[in-house]
Amino acid sequence: xxxxxxxxxxxxxxxxxxxxxxxxxxxxxxxxxxxxxxxxxxxxxxxxxxxxxxxxxxxxxxxxxxxxxxxxxxxxxxxxxxxxxxxxxxxxxxxxxxxxxxxxxxxxxxxxxxxxxxxxxxxxxxxxxxxxxxxxxxxxxxxxxxxxxxxxxxxxxxxxxxxxxxxxxxxxxx
Amino acid sequence: xxxxxxxxxxxxxxxxxxxxxxxxxxxxxxxxxxxxxxxxxxxxxxxxxxxxxxxxxxxxxxxxxxxxxxxxxxxxxxxxxxxxxxxxxxxxxxxxxxxxxxxxxxxxxxxxxxxxxxxxxxxxxxxxxxxxxxxxxxxxxxxxxxxxxxxxxxxxxxxxxxxxxxxxxxxxxxxxxxxxxxxxxxxxxxxxxxxxxxxxxxxxxxxxxxxxxxxxxxxxxxxxxxxxxxxxxxxxxxxxxxxxxxxxxxxxxxxxxxxxxxxxxxxxxxxxxxxxxxxxxxxxxxxxxxxxxxxxxxxxxxxxxxxxxxxxxxxxxxxxxxxxxxxxxxxxxxxxxxxxxxxxxxxxxxxxxxxxxxxxxxxxxxxxxxxxxxxxxxxxxxxxxxxxxxxxxxxxxxxxxxxxxxxxxxxxxxxxxxxxxxxxxxxxxxxxxxxxxxxxxxxxxxxxxxxxxxxxxxxxxxxxxxxxxxxxxxxxxxxxxxxxxxxxxxxxxxxxxxxxxxxxxxxxxxxxxxxxxxxxxxxxxxxxxxxxxxxxxxxxxxxxxxxxxxxxxxxxxxxxxxxxxxxxxxxxxxxxxxxxxxxxxxxxxxxxxxxxxxxxxxxxxxxxxxxxxxxxxxxxxxxxxxxxxxxxxxxxxxxxxxxxxxxxxxxxxxxxxxxxxxxxxxxxxxxxxxxxxxxxxxxxxxxxxxxxxxxxxxxxxxxxxxxxxxxxxxxxxxxxxxxxxxxxxxxxxxxxxxxxxxxxxxxxxxxxxxxxxxxxxxxxxxxxxxxxxxxxxxxxxxxxxxxxxxxxxx
Numbered sequence: 014x015x016x017x018x019x020x021x022x023x024x025x026x027x028x029x030x031x032x033x034x035x036x037x038x039x040x041x042x043x044x045x046x047x048x049x050x051x052x053x054x055x056x057x058x059x060x061x062x063x064x065x066x067x068x069x070x071x072x073x074x075x076x077x078x079x080x081x082x083x084x085x086x087x088x089x090x091x092x093x094x095x096x097x098x099x100x101x102x103x104x105x106x107x108x109x110x111x112x113x114x115x116x117x118x119x120x121x122x123x124x125x126x127x128x129x130x131x132x133x134x135x136x137x138x139x140x141x142x143x144x145x146x147x148x149x150x151x152x153x154x155x156x157x158x159x160x161x162x163x164x165x166x167x168x169x170x171x172x173x174x175x176x177x178x179x180x181x182x183x184x185x186x187x
Numbered sequence: 188x189x190x191x192x193x194x195x196x197x198x199x200x201x202x203x204x205x206x207x208x209x210x211x212x213x214x215x216x217x218x219x220x221x222x223x224x225x226x227x228x229x230x231x232x233x234x235x236x237x238x239x240x241x242x243x244x245x246x247x248x249x250x251x252x253x254x255x256x257x258x259x260x261x262x263x264x265x266x267x268x269x270x271x272x273x274x275x276x277x278x279x280x281x282x283x284x285x286x287x288x289x290x291x292x293x294x295x296x297x298x299x300x301x302x303x304x305x306x307x308x309x310x311x312x313x314x315x316x317x318x319x320x321x322x323x324x325x326x327x328x329x330x331x332x333x334x335x336x337x338x339x340x341x342x343x344x345x346x347x348x349x350x351x352x353x354x355x356x357x358x359x360x361x362x363x364x365x366x367x368x369x370x371x372x373x374x375x376x377x378x379x380x381x382x383x384x385x386x387x388x389x390x391x392x393x394x395x396x397x398x399x400x401x402x403x404x405x406x407x408x409x410x411x412x413x414x415x416x417x418x419x420x421x422x423x424x425x426x427x428x429x430x431x432x433x434x435x436x437x438x439x440x441x442x443x444x445x446x447x448x449x450x451x452x453x454x455x456x457x458x459x460x461x462x463x464x465x466x467x468x469x470x471x472x473x474x475x476x477x478x479x480x481x482x483x484x485x486x487x488x489x490x491x492x493x494x495x496x497x498x499x500x501x502x503x504x505x506x507x508x509x510x511x512x513x514x515x516x517x518x519x520x521x522x523x524x525x526x527x528x529x530x531x532x533x534x535x536x537x538x539x540x541x542x543x544x545x546x547x548x549x550x551x552x553x554x555x556x557x558x559x560x561x562x563x564x565x566x567x568x569x570x571x572x573x574x575x576x577x578x579x580x581x582x583x584x585x586x587x588x589x590x591x592x593x594x595x596x597x598x599x600x601x602x603x604x605x606x607x608x609x610x611x612x613x614x615x616x617x618x619x620x621x622x623x624x625x626x627x628x629x630x631x632x633x634x635x636x637x638x639x640x641x642x643x644x645x646x647x648x649x650x651x652x653x654x655x656x657x658x659x660x661x662x663x664x665x666x667x668x669x670x671x672x673x674x675x676x677x678x679x680x681x682x683x684x685x686x687x688x689x690x691x692x693x694x695x696x697x698x699x700x701x702x703x704x705x706x707x708x709x710x711x712x713x714x715x716x717x718x719x720x721x722x723x724x725x726x727x728x729x730x731x732x733x734x735x736x737x738x739x740x741x742x743x744x745x746x747x748x749x750x751x752x753x754x755x756x757x758x759x760x761x762x763x764x765x766x767x768x769x770x771x772x773x774x775x776x777x778x779x780x781x782x783x784x785x786x787x788x789x790x791x792x793x794x795x796x797x798x799x800x801x802x803x804x805x806x807x808x809x810x811x812x813x814x815x816x817x818x819x820x821x822x823x824x825x826x827x828x829x830x831x832x833x834x835x836x837x838x839x840x841x842x843x844x845x846x847x848x849x850x851x852x853x854x855x856x857x858x859x860x861x862x863x864x865x866x867x868x869x870x871x872x873x874x875x876x877x878x879x880x881x882x883x884x885x886x887x888x889x890x891x892x893x894x895x896x897x898x899x900x901x902x903x904x905x906x907x908x909x910x911x912x913x914x915x916x917x918x919x920x921x922x923x924x925x926x927x928x929x930x931x932x933x934x935x936x937x938x939x940x941x942x943x944x945x946x947x948x949x950x951x952x953x954x955x956x957x958x959x960x961x962x963x964x965x966x967x968x969x970x971x972x973x974x975x976x977x978x979x980x981x
Contacts, residue, residue, distance in 0.1 A: 121266055125401055127393040127872065128266050129420065130890040133932055146424065147402065166890040167249070168269040168872060 028135075029069060032078040032111045032157070033174045034062050036102040038113065039182045046101035049074040051098040056096035061085045078110060078118025080159020080174050085110060087136050087158045103183055111174045113150050120171035122147045131161035131172060198595035224848045227254055227797065228704035230268045230695050231687040232875045234321070234562030235259060235270055235392050236696025238797045241688055243707050248272035248688070257797040259372060259700070265393040265832050265877055270884045274687070275708070277670055277883030282712035292681060292947035298712065301720075305679060305727035307634050307663055308339070312733070314633045318616050319576055320640035321351065323569030324692035325701070326772035328570035328717045330745065331638070332582055334725050336743050337600045338735045340588050342612030343632065347577045347640040348564060348571040349615040350647075353559040353963035354529040354790035358538020358570055361465075361473045361962075362546075363844050365584065365783050365836035366572050369817040371556025371698035371800055377555030378521035380410045380512055384541060385436060385527020385969070387933075389420040389737070390524070392561050400424060412509070414439065414501075415527070415864035416867060416969075417897070417941055418934040427505070428937055432971040433865050437533055440540035441505060442495035445487040446510030447547055449541040456550025456978040458846070461544050465538070465845045469655040474838055475847065486848045498851060513548040519555025520545070525563060526869065530968045531804045534960040536849030543846040554831055556841065563876070564699045569695015573785060574776065583779035587611050595933070599778055614964040616957055619646055622662060623655035625638050636665040638717050639686070641877040643674035644947050647966045648957040653677070666838035667717050673947045684717050685710035691769040693793065699814075701787055702798035706764075712949035718772075719763045726758035740956050747771050756957040783836060784825045818844075851897050854970055855958040859939065862918060864902065865939035869969075871932070878945035894946030898973070899937040901950035903929050906977055916942060918971055921953030924978050940975065944968075 026106050029040075036054050053076050054062045057115045061083045062076045068079070076093075078085050087108065087155040115131075116125035132141045132148050141148050150161075162172040207500070223242045230237045238257030251272040255262040276827030283666030284300035286291035294301075308315045317335055319328065323346070335344040354527045359366045370833050373380070375398055388396040402409050402697045413425040414436065422428045431439060447453040464483040465475045492503035507534055512518060522545065528537045542558045550556040560570055575582050585592035593607040613621060613632065619642065645688040646652045656662050656677050666678040669686045689710040693703045710716075720743045729736035738744055747755040749766045780787050780801070788803040788811040797815040804824045806812050816822040818834055826833040833842045858864055874881040874890045906933075908914055914927045925942060935941050942951040956971040 121269075125263060125397055125404075126265060127389050127397060127420070127934070130266075130873070134890075143423075164890050166266045166270070168886075168888040 029072050030176045030178070031065065031069065031072055032080070032159070032174065033074055034078060034093040034095075034102055035087070035091055035108045035156070036104060036106040037110070037180060038101060038103060038106060038181045042182050044071065044075065046085060046098055046099045047075050050098065050120065052075070052096040052098060053093035056092040058092060058174075059083060059086050060087065062093060080157065080162045082161035084163040086160065087156055097126050100183060106181065106183070108176075109156045109158065109177055110153055110177045111165055113155050113157055113159070113161055114173050114175070115148055115150055116171050116173055119167050119169040120148070121167050123171075130164045130166055134160050134164045136160055190953065191385045194868045198258070201402040208392045210351075217541060223249060223938065224707075224926060226705065226707055228688050228707070229565060229696070229702040229798070231274065231565060231880070232266070232267050234567055234696065234697040235394050236565065236566055236700055236702060236798065237264055237394050237699070237703070238273060240266060241272065243246075244857050246708055248275060250706060254588065254797060256464040259696070259698075259797070260394045263394055263397055264871055267881060267887065267888070268394070270422070270886055271687075271882075273884045274880040275689065279670055279716065279883075280711050281669060281671065281675075281681060282714055284713070285681040287678035287679045292678075297715070298679060299684060301723045301727050303565065304636065304665055304724045305731055308724070308728060309731055309733060311381065311633065312339045312341055312735075314631055315339065316345075316613065316622070316632045317638065318345060318615070318618065318633045318642060319563065320348070320638070321564030321571045322639040323570045323717070324694060324769070325569045325574055325776065326691075326693060326769040327638075327721070328566070328574040328576045328774045329582065329772050330718050330721050332574055332576055332612050333600060333744060334721050336581065336587065336607050337596065337602055338725060338728075338733075340606055340608045340735055342462070342578055342608050342610060343618060344576055344612060345615045345618055346571045346576050346801075347615070347642065347645060348567045349965060350530070350645060350968075351526070352353055352560065352562050352567050352572075353387070353965035354534025354538055354960050355425050355562075356543060357473060357535040357960070357963040358560070359478075359846060361475070361535060361539050361540050362845065363834050363836060367501060367568060367699055367785075368559045368697070369552065369819070371815050372398070372816055374519075374521045374555050374557040374559060376402065376420060377519055378409065379518045379555065380412065380520045381518065382412045382509075382522045383421055383425070384414050384522055384524040384882040385416065385538075386561070387419040387421045387869070388523060388561070388965060389424060391563070391870055393872060395561070396421070398426075405502060416939065417936065420872070420932065427508075429501050429505050431499040433939070434531070434533070434854040435851060436528065437540060437849060438490060438495050438498040439486050439501055439509075439852065440537065440544055441490035441848070442492055442506040443510045443513055443544050444540070444547055445490040446507060447491065447513060447544070448484050448487070448536070450510070450514060452510070452514035453547045457549035457551070457832075458547060461834065461843055462846050463839050463841070463843045464848070466848045471535070473962060476837070477650065477731070478848070479826050480630060480854040483848055484848070503888070513544055513550060516549060517640050518550075520550045521555060522558045523561060525561040527963060527969060528774040529560070531965075532848065532851070532967045533855050534957050534965050535962040536847075537845035539845075541843070542848055546844055546846050549910070552713050554815055554816065563870075565696065566694040567695065568697060569701060573695055573780065581607070582776060583781070584785065585779075595782070596968050597780070600744070601634035601740065601774075603739040606735070614653065615646075616959055616966060618651040622657070623652060625659055625869050626661045630662075633661050634663045634665065636667070637674060638667040638720075639881055641668070641672045643672060643676060643771060644877040644950060645952065647952055647955040647968060648950045649950060650921055652957060667720055670883065670969070671715070673950065682720055683712070683714040684720070685714050687789055690716045690718075691771060693769060696798070699785075701793060701801060703790065704794035709826055715760055718768060719760060720758070722768075723758045723760075728862070747773075766836050785962070823857065824881065841957070847914065854967065856956055856971045858972045863938070864973050864975060865972050866918065866954065867939065867941045868944050869941065871945060872944045874945035876945065878947060881947065882947075894925055894943055894949040894951065895931070896925040897928050897933050897935050897941040898975070899935055899939070900929050901937045902940070902975070903927060906975065908975075908977050913926060915976050915978050916940065916951070916954055916973050918954040918973045919955070920956065923949050923951060923953055925949055940973065962963060
């Protein structure tokens with residue numbers, strides 16, 4: 014399909030809700046700083062980072078994470094951050110990339126079944142705990158890596174991942 | 188993007204996730220597109236026997252929902268069940284017959300494939316064997332039985348269920364004289380105490396487990412006691428976890444029995460009226476020898492709580508606690524077990540002992556009081572145990588070695604006298620041992636036809652019992668399956684099969700429930716029903732002049748007629764569905780079921796129901812009534828009027844059950860200096876058995892992508908093994924490499940490791956031991972000695 018012309022109206026700099034790699038600065042600052050060099054994409058050992066396709070409009074070509082395809086595994090040494098040459102990703106920024114919530118109405122465990130895939134595979138200790146056989150997410154600990162979404166075997170995925178809405182600017186975090 | 192239709196479908200599945208119970212939120216299926224046709228079927232996976240509603244549109248399954256009308260699951264499904272529709276649609280379905288040419292498998296026609304099998308059998312019918320499973324439907328198993336035993340006069344037919352529940356069978360036979368549980372799942376709704384004997388029901392029978400946990404969430408008190416050799420997800424829900432040294436469950440059971448007698452707390456009325464005592468003989472048999480109560484008391488006297496603690500590691504107080512529970516007749520106690528007690532070199536023994544403590548204490552036959560074995564396959568009971576697809580058995584609980592039983596089968600089948608061979612055939616381990624031995628060295632099985640199972644992954648000690656076939660020119664392996672597996676790897680001929688709702692079927696679940704379904708979608712390309720394959724080979728054999736394929740009137744043994752009495756050429760695929768072959772075979776089978784009072788209703792009765800539990804007996808008004816509690820006067824129609832209990836198939840012919848003594852003795856292989864750890868193998872929630880179906884469902888594969896070895900932190904630390912690091916697990920028989928999982932789903936105690944067997948890329952059965960129970964011939968996958976080391980990087 015040929016690329017659709019981008020109208021001025023949609024070319025505005027309204028930040029789009031996308032999941033960025035760990036350490037991303039605020040969305041406005043990110044779009045300014047990111048040169049679309051894809052160094053973070055090649056640095057990711059798990060192929061979790063890819064470049065946003067055209068439909069992401071102003072964010073096209075910038076690095077995003079889609080946990081339904083491949084979640085972030087929250088590497089201790091954050092090679093993506095180290096690889097960023099322009100300060101779009103900074104070690105001083107929070108690591109959290111998103112927040113996960115369990116939609117209890119589709120979660121097998123919450124609906125009276127037996128399941129523990131998310132709590133077992135979560136790479137962040139304490140982010141998901143089991144309470145009487147039902148998983149609960151601690152939003153203060155969860156980094157939104159998306160592993161729980163990726164592994165959720167419910168017929169309708171029970172984990173919703175929402176990008177962090179208001180990341181601090183590089184000044185705020187340093 | 189989600190269009191309206193896909194939203195409606197997903198809404199159906201979502202609605203179906205709610206447990207229909209007191210706590211359910213009153214969800215019901217939304218109004219659905221009329222183009223989706225819904226129909227019932229039992230789930231393809233385990234022996235629980237949940238019913239699903241299958242939604243079909245344009246010849247494809249598009250939705251699965253739990254069946255709200257099913258008593259077993261009341262609308263709930265487990266994580267596998269919700270995805271059961273996807274198992275048909277793996278990318279690598281087998282779609283045409285394949286013949287080995289050199290190292291390659293090349294496509295051939297069905298006609299050629301059927302001819303190859305028939306000619307191979309004609310060469311030496313007595314050196315041919317069939318290996319099937321508890322996933323054969325009842326009509327399929329019945330057709331194979333008739334083909335082998337009634338047609339070829341060959342008893343070399345055995346199922347993978349030999350590896351799965353053979354010890355449960357021998358336990359029931361030795362105790363009650365007739366197979367299968369007396370109780371049913373209703374016991375789970377009524378018990379006050381539920382004891383898991385080496386049983387991880389939370390993962391292996393999750394819907395039954397949920398049924399119990401749901402009672403708790405409604406405020407009922409159910410005490411769960413987990414007796415195990417490793418902490419599991421079941422442990423997390425249990426009130427007590429009692430860890431025991433592998434194999435010492437016999438000591439614990441004897442310890443309970445000892446205390447019941449020592450404390451004078453056994454049920455004297457029940458024992459005096461309904462029980463005898465028995466002890467094993469050498470060599471062991473199902474009948475053993477009679478002993479008196481005094482002798483029994485003497486034998487178990489040494490199993491004091493302190494001795495039990497010394498042997499098993501279970502604290503003496505805990506054995507006393509268990510005995511006190513059994514001593515309390517106000518409580519209702521249900522015992523559940525599955526592979527932990529069955530895959531056991533003393534499997535018959537421990538099965539008998541657990542029945543024994545229920546009988547001794549009178550915790551039997553009241554709703555909630557039951558010793559109940561669970562099965563792992565959807566028709567392990569219906570097909571293997573009832574149709575009797577075992578090397579020593581004939582349909583309906585009959586034995587090949589019994590003259591009268593053979594004669595009965597010959598009459599039912601209209602066969603000439605003495606058609607059926609009186610010698611039992613080879614059981615599983617022996618069959619594969621003979622197949623993997625060159626003919627010149629005594630390997631007298633040279634062709635095996637495998638249907639609905641994956642022995643290349645699931646036999647124990649694979650190198651010896653399966654891999655050794657490779658390169659033996661006089662051996663020929665035929666495999667009917669739906670996907671390439673570890674077994675098709677060595678196959679000389681591969682037949683693509685129809686699966687689940689691509690064909691008609693009848694299964695029998697763990698609680699004696701017989702369940703029927705209809706074909707809903709076509710199998711892909713040239714895949715065809717297993718039952719058709721057998722009938723086609725039989726017909727080809729008849730055409731080649733094999734007299735066994737004719738009955739005593741010269742008619743084909745699988746002669747079918749349609750409603751008008753016209754012959755149906757069922758051996759021709761294009762005519763196979765001209766009649767309901769399943770119905771014909773089922774009706775032919777029904778008269779066999781009455782000998783052991785396992786009466787089945789007519790096929791058509793099952794069409795409208797979500798199964799019925801046998802014996803199903805016709806009432807005066809023409810309706811058919813199922814039986815929930817066997818041998819109990821208030822429910823079982825075969826108990827004489829006025830009697831509370833009657834074990835009407837008693838081995839001692841006095842309507843009494845047998846309380847056995849079996850001593851504890853150590854297993855054949857125990858950890859030593861060279862191999863210091865216990866290895867236990869088993870399943871995981873998300874994958875079913877060898878994973879050939881579930882590993883092709885993306886959601887299940889993502890949840891548990893690969894095999895692993897569970898380690899205790901102490902054992903891992905001793906070898907500096909970190910979580911996820913590759914570890915070599917090695918026994919005297921073989922070794923494999925697996926990632927370590929420390930403090931994972933299951934938590935083995937120090938000195939033991941656990942490996943699941945679903946991953947065909949990491950075959951743990953290269954490591955396991957083929958030692959088996961002397962009576963049931965079931966191997967022990969739950970214990971052998973291994974050592975581990977950190978794998979050296981590539």
